[in-house]
Amino acid sequence: xxxxxxxxxxxxxxxxxxxxxxxxPERPAVRADGGVTTFRELHERAxxxxxxxxxxxxxxxxxxxxLVGKGTSAYATLLAGFYSGLTVVPLQPAFPAARTRQxxxxxxxxxxxxxxxxxxxxxxxxxxxxxxxxxxxxxGHPAPGLRIDPGSALTAPMPTRPHDVAYVLFxxxxxxxxxxxxxxxxxxxxxxxxxxxxxxxxxxxxxxQTFDLNFDCAMFDLFCAWGAGAPVVPLPPQAYARLxxxxxxxxxTVWFSTPSAISLVRKTGGLQEGSLSTLRWxxxxxxxxxxxxxxxxxxxxSRSTLENLYGxxxxxxTVSAYRWCDEERRHHVVPIGELHExxxxxxxxxxxxxxxxxxxxxxxxxxxxxxxYLDPADDVNRFLVHEGKRFYRTGDRVRLxxxxxxxxxxxxxxxxxxxxGIRVELAEVDAAVRDCEGVDQAVTVALEMEGTVELAVxxxxxxxxxxxxARHLRDRLPSGVVPRAYYHIDAFPLxxxxxxxxxxxxxxxxxxxxxxxxxxxxxx
Amino acid sequence: MWNDDFEDLVRxxxxxxxxxxxxxxxxxxxELGLDSLNAVHLLSVLENAYRVRFDDSALSMETFRTAGMLxxxxxxxxxxxxx
Numbered sequence: 001x002x003x004x005x006x007x008x009x010x011x012x013x014x015x016x017x018x019x020x021x022x023x024x025p026e027r028p029a030v031r032a033d034g035g036v037t038t039f040r041e042l043h044e045r046a047x048x049x050x051x052x053x054x055x056x057x058x059x060x061x062x063x064x065x066x067l068v069g070k071g072t073s074a075y076a077t078l079l080a081g082f083y084s085g086l087t088v089v090p091l092q093p094a095f096p097a098a099r100t101r102q103x104x105x106x107x108x109x110x111x112x113x114x115x116x117x118x119x120x121x122x123x124x125x126x127x128x129x130x131x132x133x134x135x136x137x138x139x140g141h142p143a144p145g146l147r148i149d150p151g152s153a154l155t156a157p158m159p160t161r162p163h164d165v166a167y168v169l170f171x172x173x174x175x176x177x178x179x180x181x182x183x184x185x186x187x188x189x190x191x192x193x194x195x196x197x198x199x200x201x202x203x204x205x206x207x208x209q210t211f212d213l214n215f216d217c218a219m220f221d222l223f224c225a226w227g228a229g230a231p232v233v234p235l236p237p238q239a240y241a242r243l244x245x246x247x248x249x250x251x252x253t254v255w256f257s258t259p260s261a262i263s264l265v266r267k268t269g270g271l272q273e274g275s276l277s278t279l280r281w282x283x284x285x286x287x288x289x290x291x292x293x294x295x296x297x298x299x300x301x302s303r304s305t306l307e308n309l310y311g312x313x314x315x316x317x318t319v320s321a322y323r324w325c326d327e328e329r330r331h332h333v334v335p336i337g338e339l340h341e342x343x344x345x346x347x348x349x350x351x352x353x354x355x356x357x358x359x360x361x362x363x364x365x366x367x368x369x370x371x372x373y374l375d376p377a378d379d380v381n382r383f384l385v386h387e388g389k390r391f392y393r394t395g396d397r398v399r400l401x402x403x404x405x406x407x408x409x410x411x412x413x414x415x416x417x418x419x420x421g422i423r424v425e426l427a428e429v430d431a432a433v434r435d436c437e438g439v440d441q442a443v444t445v446a447l448e449m450e451g452t453v454e455l456a457v458x459x460x461x462x463x464x465x466x467x468x469x470a471r472h473l474r475d476r477l478p479s480g481v482v483p484r485a486y487y488h489i490d491a492f493p494l495x496x497x498x499x500x501x502x503x504x505x506x507x508x509x510x511x512x513x514x515x516x517x518x519x520x521x522x523x524x
Numbered sequence: 525m526w527n528d529d530f531e532d533l534v535r536x537x538x539x540x541x542x543x544x545x546x547x548x549x550x551x552x553x554x555e556l557g558l559d560s561l562n563a564v565h566l567l568s569v570l571e572n573a574y575r576v577r578f579d580d581s582a583l584s585m586e587t588f589r590t591a592g593m594l595x596x597x598x599x600x601x602x603x604x605x606x607x
Contacts, residue, residue: 237560238583241568264561268568420561466540467555484539484557 011189013166013219014082014157016227017043023229024203031206031233031250032071039229042076048153049080049113053135055152057111063168065109065132067091067100067125068213070234073116073137075222078213081113085158087165087182090214093121096475097128099178104130106180106374107168111146113137162186168374169216169313172416172424176431180374183216187316190367192223194340198321199281201228206250209234210257215421216317217285221256230254243270244300247278255279255301258286258421260452262293271300279304285311285318286421288409289334293451294324310336310409312423314382314392316368319343322406336398337406342366345407346386347398354386359399361413363391417446419453420480429455429477436472438462443492444483445506447513455483456509463488485509525549526595533573534591537566549592563588570594576601 010018020029021039028036037045053064066081066088068074081088089107091100093115100121103109112134114122122134122141135146160166166185170178207225209232211218225232239246243265246252255276262284265271276282279301284294289308298306311318322337339345343366349355363384369392372379384391397410415426426444433442440461447454457469466486473482487509495501531547538556541547558566563585571577578587582597 236583237564237585238567238580240561240564241571241583260561264565267565269572465542466557470540470557471555479559482559486540 011193012082012157012160012185013188013223014079014160016192016223017046017079017082018157020226020229027203027229028231029226030072030075031231035072036231037072037076039226042072042079044153045076046079046083047155047157048148048150049077049135049137050083050158051152051154052148053080053111053113053146054084054154054158055149056135056146057133061086061110063087063089063107063109065089065091065104065107065112066114066213067093067112067118067121068115069093069117070209070213071115071117074213075232077113077115077137078222082166083154083157085160085164088167090167090169090218092212092214092478093118094212095214095478097121097124097130099476099478100125101128101130103170103178103180104132106170106178111135114141160185162189167216167219169214171313172422172428173378176428179378181313181370182372182374183313183316183370187368187370188219188223190342191316191318191340192227195220195224196227199224201225201230201254201281203229205230205253205280207232207254208247208252208256210261211421215286216313217256217421219317220283225254240264240270241268243268244272244275247276251278253278253280254283255281255304256283256285259284259289259293260287260420262297263451265300266293266296271296273299274302276301277303282306283309285309287418287453290451291332291334294334295326298324298326308334308336310407311368312392312394312396314370315364315366315394316370319364319366319368320407333409335401335405335408339364339407340366340368343368344389344391346384346391347400348384348393358402359410360397362394362396362398362407364394365389365391417453417455419446419455422478422480424455424477424481426455429457429473429481429483432473432476433457433459433469435476436464436469438464439469441492443500443502443505445502445509447485447506447510449510449513454485454513455481456485456487456505456513457483458487458489458492458505458509460489460491485513487512526591526598529573530570530595530598531591533569534566534594537562547591549595550590553588553590553594558588560585570598574598574602576605 025040029039029042030037064081064086066078068077112132114136116138133144139148162185165182168180168182173179209221233250282301282304306324308322309318310320320336320339322335346363347355347360349360397413398407401408429444430442439459442459444457469486493501493504540557587597
């Protein structure tokens with residue numbers, strides 16, 4: 001091996017890009033909007049943006065917010081964040097500005113890097129009172145703007161230490177306040193070293209990029225692709241309407257999305273036998289993956305290996321994997337499989353003691369585990385020390401399969417749900433609904449529909465139109481988790497313990513959802 | 525103005541539009557509950573119903589802003605196909 005290879009032992013995210021740059025300097029790192037951007041071009045763009053930002057910022061700056069959507073400008077800006085050597089906080093321009101401001105404050109963000117499409121979001125943040133030095137990638141953003149200065153471009157990514165925080169992402173909190181999860185370079189290094197061992201990605205691969213960049217599965221898309229010298233292709237929404245064509249046009253070989261994409265592609269007629277035949281690998285994460293969906297996808301992506309991946313943000317992207325075999329449909333839901341190498345698990349029973357039944361709340365210890373939430377108050381009851389090791393309590397109930405399939409996902413032990421891959425506490429939605437003028441009490445329930453989860457809200461107080469309630473919630477919640485059904489009731493049904501009978505509400509909402517579709521016009 | 529079939533198809537994607545209320549051409553479809561993933565599904569339903577194929581320029585989310593804009597895209601595509 002040549003001396004050149006010494007460089008590739010840099011196991012940070014920036015280092016993974018450098019590895020791809022060495023493998024494929026003049027090949028595409030991104031294919032988007034009908035154009036390509038090579039590894040060298042993206043690298044130079046990121047060096048310029050990172051250097052310009054650092055030149056304009058106080059020396060004690062430690063945390064950068066990266067406000068980006070998807071596409072070439074977004075990727076260059078995110079990469080610049082990592083090149084700066086500072087902690088990156090990915091922020092979503094489509095999120096309500098008030099929510100983004102909470103994250104900015106909680107993470108102590110001192111400056112923003114923003115991509116080409118984020119100008120409306122920057123204006124909305126300014127209206128929310130956010131005044132941070134901002135580097136707007138196309139240049140020309142009103143003060144306090146940072147200047148793009150070719151003279152300040154970095155010559156190489158800034159060095160980092162393994163215990164430095166690479167990025168901070170947020171998850172839903174039951175109080176309505178998002179919880180910040182710091183993830184270190186050591187955490188991501190362990191994760192990606194395992195991916196390199198498990199998969200055979202190379203420069204000939206082409207990766208789908210379906211996840212928003214404030215969702216950690218996007219790190220898999222970008223840094224598995226770039227580490228292999230392969231390009232990513234962001235998916236515009238309309239691509240799902242013609243997925244077979246889109247995949248073959250771009251020669252996509254690696255697919256990764258939430259399972260809800262499967263039912264959408266089925267509805268648009270894209271899941272015919274062999275219709276997704278460019279794929280070598282298919283990955284799903286973010287929600288429970290049902291047997292029928294996995295089987296249908298596997299039949300369409302007939303040349304790919306399909307895996308179900310599992311992991312909360314607190315355990316760095318994903319921490320378990322199960323390789324699907326079509327012959328076996330034994331569990332209704334596809335198992336989440338074996339924990340990544342180097343991790344230990346404990347299952348807790350309902351009393352919080354280690355379970356003897358092979359079923360309980362999944363707790364995980366190991367090198368992918370976060371050191372704790374940004375706000376230590378959020379750590380209460382989420383971590384435990386067992387036999388000298390620190391475990392994260394996932395809140396997920398699992399069972400150890402007796403047939404060697406690893407872990408089976410059973411559900412949550414609290415009222416958190418995953419909607420289109422976004423974790424949300426039902427209590428957070430309740431609180432946001434109660435906030436609406438005219439609403440007295442509110443209860444949100446989760447419905448399982450066609451392999452995906454949708455939320456429905458019951459409320460007391462004044463009858464309000466669903467459109468009005470949805471508009472109110474869009475200002476407070478990520479749009480993916482805004483409930484699709486709203487019911488006004490005079491009083492909540494109570495169970496025998498005089499508590500609100502959630503299961504009765506859930507079955508009423510499910511019944512209404514089934515009756516409600518399709519809705520022929522003559523049926524009014 | 526659009527035909528009843530079109531309205532029936534679109535209404536099925538608008539959970540916040542009460543059955544008793546008319547669908548106005550200028551009504552904002554997002555306000556009535558059409559999100560981007562459902563818009564993708566609606567697109568494919570319309571293509572199948574009218575046996576047309578929207579060209580890529582018609583595929584922007586702007587097309588799905590109001591029922592009127594969506595209908596004019598369908599009409600334009602039908603005209604084009606008839607020529």
